[in-house]
Amino acid sequence: MRRIAAKLFNPKSDRAGSDPRRSRRWWKRVALDKSAHYTMRLLTMATVGLVPLIAGALLWRAWPILATHRLTSLLFSQAWHPLRGEFGFLPFIMGTLWVTTVAMLLAVPPSLLTAIYLAEYAPVRVQRLANPVIDLLAGIPSVVYGVWGVLVIVPLVGNQILPFVSRHLGALALFRTDNPTGFGVLAGGAVLAVMIFPLIIAVAQDLIRAVPQGLREASLSLGATRWQTVKHVVLRRARAGVVAAVVLGCSRALGETMAVLMVVGNVPQIPRSIFDAAYPLPALIANNYGEMMSVPLYDAALLGSALVLLLVVLGFNVASRLAVMRLVGTN
Amino acid sequence: MEATQIRIQDLNVWYGSQHILRNINAAIPARGITAIIGPSGCGKTTLLRSINRLLEETEGMRVSGQVLLGGVDIYRPGADVTAVRTRIGLLAPKPFPLPMSIYENVAYGPRIHGWHSGHLYEIVQRNLEAAGLWDEVKDRLRTPASRLSTGQQQRLCLARALAVEPQVLLCDEPTSALDPISAQGVESQLQRLKQDHTVVVVTHILRQARRLADNVMFMWLGELVEEGTAVQLFTSPNDPRTKAYLAGSIG
Numbered sequence: 001m002r003r004i005a006a007k008l009f010n011p012k013s014d015r016a017g018s019d020p021r022r023s024r025r026w027w028k029r030v031a032l033d034k035s036a037h038y039t040m041r042l043l044t045m046a047t048v049g050l051v052p053l054i055a056g057a058l059l060w061r062a063w064p065i066l067a068t069h070r071l072t073s074l075l076f077s078q079a080w081h082p083l084r085g086e087f088g089f090l091p092f093i094m095g096t097l098w099v100t101t102v103a104m105l106l107a108v109p110p111s112l113l114t115a116i117y118l119a120e121y122a123p124v125r126v127q128r129l130a131n132p133v134i135d136l137l138a139g140i141p142s143v144v145y146g147v148w149g150v151l152v153i154v155p156l157v158g159n160q161i162l163p164f165v166s167r168h169l170g171a172l173a174l175f176r177t178d179n180p181t182g183f184g185v186l187a188g189g190a191v192l193a194v195m196i197f198p199l200i201i202a203v204a205q206d207l208i209r210a211v212p213q214g215l216r217e218a219s220l221s222l223g224a225t226r227w228q229t230v231k232h233v234v235l236r237r238a239r240a241g242v243v244a245a246v247v248l249g250c251s252r253a254l255g256e257t258m259a260v261l262m263v264v265g266n267v268p269q270i271p272r273s274i275f276d277a278a279y280p281l282p283a284l285i286a287n288n289y290g291e292m293m294s295v296p297l298y299d300a301a302l303l304g305s306a307l308v309l310l311l312v313v314l315g316f317n318v319a320s321r322l323a324v325m326r327l328v329g330t331n
Numbered sequence: 332m333e334a335t336q337i338r339i340q341d342l343n344v345w346y347g348s349q350h351i352l353r354n355i356n357a358a359i360p361a362r363g364i365t366a367i368i369g370p371s372g373c374g375k376t377t378l379l380r381s382i383n384r385l386l387e388e389t390e391g392m393r394v395s396g397q398v399l400l401g402g403v404d405i406y407r408p409g410a411d412v413t414a415v416r417t418r419i420g421l422l423a424p425k426p427f428p429l430p431m432s433i434y435e436n437v438a439y440g441p442r443i444h445g446w447h448s449g450h451l452y453e454i455v456q457r458n459l460e461a462a463g464l465w466d467e468v469k470d471r472l473r474t475p476a477s478r479l480s481t482g483q484q485q486r487l488c489l490a491r492a493l494a495v496e497p498q499v500l501l502c503d504e505p506t507s508a509l510d511p512i513s514a515q516g517v518e519s520q521l522q523r524l525k526q527d528h529t530v531v532v533v534t535h536i537l538r539q540a541r542r543l544a545d546n547v548m549f550m551w552l553g554e555l556v557e558e559g560t561a562v563q564l565f566t567s568p569n570d571p572r573t574k575a576y577l578a579g580s581i582g
Contacts, residue, residue: 214427222440223417237430
């Protein structure tokens with residue numbers, strides 16, 4: 001070791017300048033270093049550039065409909081009659097919001113509690129067992145969740161949950177429906193919830209773990225219980241991270257297409273109850289793009305709805321980033 | 332010497348298969364400052380953290396033996412860990428202010444125990460005064476504790492620990508992250524606290540032990556080599572290892 005060091009730092013053995021072979025190698029090293037730098041920079045810029053590129057392409061293809069219809073009528077009209085030239089996105093926007101809201105209500109509490117358990121309570125043995133299985137959930141293809149939803153969730157909703165709820169809570173508009181099939185907002189939300197579990201658990205767990213151990217010990221050594229420590233100290237410190245985890249799950253839920261489209265009913269209406277069928281934006285695009293393209297403006301309308309979806313997700317991400325920044329700032 | 336506050340009997344600690352503390356037997360007298368000295372990695376901190384059962388927060392730690400606080404074993408089955416930790420406070424080497432305001436940091440302990448919320452302000456004031464921080468922060472009690480300097484944060488942690496009225500205060504190298512002036516501030520607060528608290532200080536700074544300690548425990552490679560009053564141990568140590576360490580020839 002010492003001999004190598006001596007060789008490295010001995011000025012006599014360093015003949016980079018005088019030895020032509022060394023110097024050729026030196027040039028090669030510098031060239032490689034520089035080209036690696038610029039290649040990586042180019043790739044990074046290309047990735048960043050994709051977002052405006054996609055948004056621009058969508059805007060360009062959606063332009064015919066934006067030019068002929070008022071934005072307010074596109075966004076806030078319920079009428080979706082392509083053959084009559086009426087394109088109101090509101091049922092689809094509301095469908096997306098309903099399904100996502102139900103999914104978040106179902107997913108956030110259990111996945112945060114799971115994350116807290118795994119980060120704060122579980123012995124290493126349990127963590128080593130649970131985390132790979134949870135990661136596996138994230139790797140299951142969307143279409144498999146869809147099939148599972150059709151085979152299990154939809155009959156469960158239609159045959160068990162709907163009769164039970166309407167018997168006991170039927171007076172509430174939220175639970176009243178004339179759609180007995182089980183295909184609808186609740187089924188879509190439930191399937192989505194299971195799909196975003198692993199994401200929220202993984203991100204929230206990592207960020208809870210990042211809270212310094214000394215903070216936990218400070219609280220524990222005052223005689224706090226573990227739950228008090230988690231609630232008042234760990235979660236307070238990890239607040240921004242938990243928000244970020246939830247938002248990440250939400251963005252995923254907003255854009256998820258396949259599994260939702262298979263169980264949500266796909267009726268272009270504004271849902272009034274969790275049992276009503278809905279038609280979220282991604283399902284609209286996936287079901288219809290490539291068909292009925294002879295209808296004037298239909299293609300532009302679908303791409304317009306894609307643009308709306310993109311803007312909703314973008315707006316969501318920006319808002320959450322601001323929220324996280326504010327939370328971090330006050331800490 | 333006064334009555335024994337903490338008696339440690341046949342304490343052994345393993346981390347995995349590693350035997351970190353070997354057959355520790357010691358008596359820590361009530362009130363006054365007891366310093367645990369020794370080189371890094373000799374088990375000082377482990378011994379300290381076994382006294383308020385914080386060791387078990389690290390997975391893989393195994394403890395056997397007894398630690399008697401006022402004659403009662405804190406490791407007995409069914410012992411209430413939170414009660415143990417309420418009676419035995421801890422000051423960590425680095426200040427860890429809780430993510431809340433200065434006021435809330437001190438009020439945190441009394442709050443979680445559900446104590447007299449009506450008198451919280453008085454409790455906060457009294458303990459900030461005891462930690463020598465009151466005059467510096469009385470006008471900004473609601474600002475986040477993280478805005479304080481490191482030295483102020485450490486005194487805040489001291490006030491926070493005192494607010495649950497512990498009998499024993501464990502200090503793990505309490506000045507190691509501080510500049511000399513802040514360190515002096517903390518030391519002088521400890522000097523005052525020893526009037527009515529039992530203070531145990533882990534330090535690897537011999538000069539600090541000489542300044543502070545009434546009693547000294549010297550540890551070497553997981554063993555308690557020697558304990559005694561500061562005067563006796565520093566002037567006429569019995570064990571050759573203690574002599575060598577004090578002379579600076581080992582450790």
